[in-house]
Amino acid sequence: MNRTTPRSGTRRRRQVVGLLVPALLVLVTACSSSSDSSDGSSTSPAAPPSTAPGSVVPPPATGQVVLTISQFDFAPKPLTVAPGAVVTVVNKDDTPHTATAVKDKAFNTGTIEGGQTGTFTAPTTPGTYNYICTIHQFMTGTLIVS
Structure with a gap:
């Protein structure tokens, strides 16, 4: 007669718990680390964002002139700027582009x-300047300098 006793079920539960507890402790320890130190010392500042190929650079701060490339299109259309303004171009596509x-x-x-x-x-010099992506010449835009 092949009968399962309550004792064998308890043994299995203990084995599972014995395996899960150490794993949970590792997770809790890893997640509970904090940059807040109670002894008054400060931690080193975070490293600046990487500009290595393939990394995503956040868009510029508010107030700067931004031209966005997304889905093989420039925005805004047209873009109006002051003479000599520095324009930041954010490429949100996965492929290279130019302006x-x-x-x-x-x-x-x-x-x-x-x-x-x-x-x-x-x-x-004030005026209207048409521009393209030299890689994808169907992509066009207009810069108005005034």
Whole structure:
């Protein structure tokens, strides 16, 4: 007769608990570390964001001029800036792009890898400047300097 006794079920539960408790302790210890120190000492500041290839750089601070590339399109359209303004270009696509003035190469970001940012300085002469992505020339935009 093959009968399971309450004792064998208890043994299995103890084995499972014996395996789970150490794993839970490791998780709790790892999650409970804190940068707050009670002895008044300070911790070192966090490292600045990485700009290595493939890393995502956060967009610039509020108040800066931003041109966004997303889904193979520039925004806003058109972009109006002051003469000589520094424009930060945020590439939200996974593929590289540029923002390059069509006439006289009045500005050019160079290649901006996917998830990265680049900058260009707007011309100092007021006017309307058409630009493209030299990699994907169907991508167009207009910069108005006024």
